[in-house]
Amino acid sequence: MLDLVADDTLANQIKEICGEDVRKCYQCGKCTASCPLSFAMDIKPNQVMRMAQLGLRDVLSSSTIWICASCASCTARCPLDIRISYVMDALREIALKEDVSPKEPNIPLFHKIFCRWVGWLGKLYELGFIMEYKLRSRQLFNDIAMGIKMFLRGKLNPFPSTSPNSEVVRQLMEKTGQK
Amino acid sequence: MKENKEWIPKILALLCRWCAYAGADLAGTSRIPYPPSPRIIRFPCSARMDPYFVIKGFREGFDGVLVAGCHPGDCHYSVGNYYARRRFMLLKELLLFAGIEPERIQMRWISAAEGKKFAQVVNEMTEDIRRVGPLKLKEEALEIILKKEEVWQPLPGSE
């Protein structure tokens, strides 16, 4: 049984980050109904909203917040005009900031490595980024056939292309506290 | 004077009884809070609001005057608010000329269903006036207004 002590800290944090008010949600479930990935989520989108309303921080360790692909089907259809995809973004941001150990560790790892490479070069060097991700997630041999085919068709550039303004990106990341 | 969060300006609110006054009542019935800045006088129609009342309000020391009536087309007396609008457009020009800041004289349309809007208007206007500070009628400005008052009296008739 859950000892329920409602707490609006989480709702306020979300509002602070993305401006969305989860308290508006009346649990119609249209987000869950619309979500193409809800089959793979441990907590369904409407339940995420409910947990955020009550301030149940377990939501931060759900697989849902990482599996969400930001397709915004929920946002487009929410009858209360809550931008649920922004709420998901905000929850990810909070989870990272608070070092909540994620149920889908590879996805935040993916984002972190992505941002780091972009921070170095100002652009994404796909081959390098994917290689590092594969190494660190120990999925080295996944998709290898596909990767080779793509390489042969010139779709994976062997050389990084750099933006002359990579320094600006690095500074932006620093100023916004990107880890 | 610098912006002062504590200071509550005094706003004379001239409201028509059918729309704006009912809207103010609805703000109350719906418990929508706003700062205790407005002092409301109920008018039958915005058309009854002789510009003299506005000038008088400033002379008596109000920091701002809010004039509010029904939305265009919704006047209980069919066209009263159109007359009011024309009168206040002219009046505002004169008051600006006399050195009164535009923040201090505002005209809004508020329906009987718009309690929220009434509270919002009061909030906004209170903030606006806080920015410009308490009314300081300069002697010469007062003179001008006093003169304008004489000039003004016949003006609404020329509509």
Add this chain to the structure above:
Amino acid sequence: MKVAYFPGCSLHSTGIEFDISVREVCKALEIDLEEIEGWVCCGATSAHATNHLLSLAMPAYSLALAERMDVQDVVAPCAACFNRLKHAVVLSQQNEETYNKIKELLPIPWENKLRVRNLLDIFSNMLEEISSKVTKPLSDIKLACYYGCLLLRPPHICQFDNPENPQTMDELMKACGAQVVDWAFKTECCGANLTIPRPDLVVELTYRILKSAKTAGADAIVTACPFCHLNLDARQADIHKTKGELFNIPILYFTQILGIALGVPPKKLGLTRHLVDPFLLPALRRR
């Protein structure tokens, strides 16, 4: 017409054929693409998934660079880039506080005065001109137009086409002489970047999309996003492996179809770079 061009990272790599075909088609339609000098990554997905403010500041910086050029419009063919650039523009318009925060972060001034557009938007406003320039109509091909998510959603940001039943690409393909099928998955998500950390989910999602297109009788699927293209094109092998169903449906960029119709030689449109060979289609083989 001169516009600022924001190719984005994918178009220099996995989506290179999109870049190639965009440039060819724009040349044919006399749209002068001038690449924004020094542009940086829009931060797609990973930035907004982890840092709201950063996700707005990165595209805003590239937009600020574009403001130095003599243009009114910024074109981003990649749906993800379009989406992120548009986020910076719209959220800043809607909220002054957001705009000020971003402005403070940027090393150069940003007035937020440019219009961000995607290519479908531009082309759908010149349908007549395009029809008149079509020299090789593709009348013998049935296409399923796949819009995906990021061109349309969230609607308050994208402000482009109908988010549930979009028609611009269909109209454009019809202008190229092609037949379009009516199908139910034109705006369903392909799983986007989950393709790397969770390929199993992407297989599931793309399977549904491919299945729906095939059932509707499509010969090929047309996309407007390098993510969608990659997933639909490259995951067909995995679908075959896990689901036992071999689709072999060629996935094309809408610019490639448009290019063919406008008479650009298929060789110049990067058609050989796809994993599922588009020349499986008789209609393309004959050209």
Add this chain to the structure above:
Amino acid sequence: MTRIGVFVCWCGANIARTVDVELVAQKASTLPGVVYSTSYLYMCSDPGQALIKDAIRDYNLDRVVVASCSPAMHEPTFRKAVEEGGLNPYFMEMANIREQNSWVHDDRVAATEKAFELIAATVERVKRAQPLEPLGFSVEKKALVIGGGIAGIQAALDIAEAGFKVYLVEKTPSIGGRMAQFDKTFPTLDCAMCILSPKMVDCYRHPNITILSYSEIEEVKGFVGNFEVTIRKKARSVDEKLCTGCGLCIEKCPSKAKSEFDEGVGERKAIYIPFPQAVPLVPVIDREACLWFSKGRCGLCQRVCPTKAIDYSQQDTFIKERFGTIIVATGADVFDPVVYEEYGYGRYPDVITSAQLERIIDPSGPTKGEILRPSDGKHPQSVVFIQCVGSRDEQKGYPYCSRVCCMYTAKHAFLLREHLPNVKLYIFYIDIRAFGKGYEEFVRRVQDELGANYIRGRVGRIYPEKGKLIVQGADTLLGQQVRIEADLVVLATALVPQKDVEELARKLSISTDQYGWLMEAHPKLRPAETMTKGIFIAGTCQFPKDISDSVAQASAAASKAIAILQQEWLYSEPVVARVNKNKCVGCFACKEVCPYSAIEEEALVEQTSGLEKRVAKVNEGLCQGCGNCASACRSQAIDLLGFTSEELIAQLEGLAKVERE
């Protein structure tokens, strides 16, 4: 020398919680002119009013200030109390310290201070009050009912039964309204037509009722007791007096159009009677669909008509009538769900609205009561209902609950089960709102006995697959996304205000709320009245409601109307303009701005000079008391009783005078 009494109301805790009422009353006693001041728990209650009357007697008061709620609420109450206490009722003024003070401020000090200021200013104002006598005028003993649905029909019958003449004006060719489209009614499952049709016939036969169908309100002038209304009788192209309703013309007519009555699922002819029980039973020609009007040929109906009733040359005619009172019962519209692209209404023929299903179920409907789905005319095996389409939706619809959809959907499920014993029924709902008598029991019956599957959740999207509709929804109780293969999907669409209601409201000088529903004078205490005297509202033009509530409100409106019609004389607030003839210079600026042409010219011989001058004179029967003339007067010769410049300025100065930190 005035002797003023100040009465401060606690309103229970409503005022007293925020305002220190005792302190205010005590401070008020020090105001110049105030001889008595007190506070009381409920000033509007009997003992509260007695307190005022006693004080008038005991302290010889000649003016009264009541500080309590809004005058919109209790001004008449206290005016009457003061009158009973022996004073002219207009020697009472109210200070609004509840709606405009205690309910909107939470700082007790500031609210108390403001309350005192408001009272002080009202004291200054009431000192200048003049005794006024109400104005009397005669009453036209005839009522106008706008809208011929069940609410309008009920109101018309009630008034007619009370012995007064009624005009019942209906926009469409027949009275009957929405209810005529229904097969059965919830929760009793009465046959709708069986209970409606006799009432329609009663209206038709009643000597006191004149039905004007296919007619609209063109213009409304005047005021309670004496409304002057112009009604446009649209050209029907059929002479109502000659027509016998034999229907030969309809039989022969070669041109078809979608039937409005059948919600577009059925067809009608270009010359048509909307439904068999229509009243009046006279056809109308839809000039857009008619070949004669669109192409100039055919003329079959005219040739076959045995009574020569068809008249192509008919024009709109105008009827001008006077009425003592008006009841508005124009009903509601049904939300157009086409904006829900994810549900595909309009793209997939088997996604229909509840109103359309109603016609499909009705034995007199296009399918003769057989449940056939539109796409292929087959019996559906699996039907999904979606609740709250357009209701409770801030993005694509309206935020309010439409009140009837839960119930009519339960009814539809019931009726479908009756017709198709094996059909699978799924109902997506958010909350079931079944608050009426017998309603909850009815819904339970549909769930328990009839096996309708209620699924708590909404639907994300619908798409076709192999001749079925795939409904992709959520069951929030399971915490799962669910997929249902359906043959027919029914959208429980919201009720929305009529498109042209704003225009009608403008003509009547009554207000609408933020959505376009007609505003009642008070949501609790005056639900059938409007803010405009003599105009009442009934039925769904005010807000969504079911038949029983509509009928109840209609009878309430009718009894209010009858109360007016029974008066020989009505008295109105004496808020009218008055001219000071000595000051008037005869410029007639007032005459130019008066919206009611209430200013007349009068010749006057000046006593001193003997010269004749022309001055303004107010026709009090026409004057509505807006005060525009007073604002326009150059010589301050014209003033508005009850709102004189002297009173208003005294109040203004009073508000300013109080010293503030």
